[in-house]
């Protein structure tokens with residue numbers, strides 16, 4: 744019914760708020776034209792530094808979280824709640840404010856997971872961060888994190904709709920990181936701490 748579509752549309756619009764692109768624009772930078780070209784906190788970090796990156800990371804997590812939290816307050820649960828999480832992440836990745844381009848959906852996925860299943864979020868977070876820390880590749884940590892969430896959800900015996908939601912979220916993370924995967928294979932992926940010098 745129409746309320747379902749309205750809820751999904753609102754979640755999409757929350758996710759679509761392009762914090763990274765707008766913060767960078769405030770600094771006079773087109774973030775989609777520097778570094779990796781991504782709108783996420785990782786590219787903001789290598790382009791504008793830690794302060795703006797923290798702001799973008801917090802906002803991108805928050806917008807995913809608020810979408811699922813609001814849905815819960817309206818007593819939405821089960822598959823539709825999974826749909827809300829997906830809609831928020833799709834909004835971030837394919838934002839109406841950026842001609843249907845956007846980010847890679849890692850922070851926003853994590854935000855939705857925080858309110859979808861806090862325990863899974865809590866168990867997944869250290870694995871992703873540790874991978875980033877050890878490899879110095881944020882992309883690798885993101886993909887390992889996505890996979891970990893699926894494994895943890897299955898291991899905890901969560902309902903099928905939740906497993907499928909996390910499977911799609913992880914699939915989206917791999918899809919949006921396809922250029923990163925090529926760079927990792929080619930050995931020229933940017934390391935955490937590298938400054939943005941070249942654009943592509």
Ligand code: G3P
Pocket residue numbers: 779780781783784785786847848849850881882883885923933
């Ligand atoms: O969240 C995105 C991160 O995993 C990779 O970002 O800019 O290195 O492509 P980037």
